[in-house]
Amino acid sequence: MFSHIMVGANDIQQSKTFYDAILGAMGYEPGVLDEKGRCFYFTKSGIFALSKPINGESACHGNGSTIGFSAESTEIADAWHAAGVANGGTTCEEPPAIREGAIGQLYLAYLRDPSGNKVCAVHRVS
Template sequence: MIGYVTLGSDDLARAGAFYDALLAELGAARAMESERLIVWATAAGAPMFGVFTPYDGQPASVGNGSMVALAAGSRERVDTLYAKALALGATDDGAPGERMQGFYGGYFRDLDGHKLNFFHLG
């Protein structure tokens, strides 16, 4: 159902380097880029993730209540990916753990302050 998700950034080079390193852990690579955007995907036709400079020319901002959840595949991968995000400069927004029965997630804020998590169901 999801085709792609985008987040705003005022520093595309910095955001690109962060997500290059982090999303490579999920097997994603740059699929599209221009002076305004970078988009990653794991395969042709798969959902994509991107960072953009805002089209309206205004500063990028963090959406209150917005979050991007990325499937990690296992609890161990949640732990590994969460640690990698923090090592790359992200900030903790909820250490990995079981939030409800069968849902394990680790929450962080990227370099622009956007909230994301890595999760595993089961």
């Protein structure tokens, strides 16, 4: 359904360090910088990217927005969360845990990246 997701970042290198760590915990390669200073993570299922806002204003997070990354296990979700906290992210919402929802049990781990974007590792338990 999606070709790519791009989030704004005020400090591309700081955000790259954060995303290299959390996505590396999931087995992805480090991001690649282009000639415009944007950072891209290329996968078989799509692209995740970081960019300073084109309008020159400060990047800010979307209130109510969350980007979820699929985790193959609870252990990978925990490693993702620990890597994020160790690399400039902050825990938000509840600590990583199983939550009941309309689509069954999900193991969720939430973070805010260095620019305030809310991201989540999601493992479908059932």
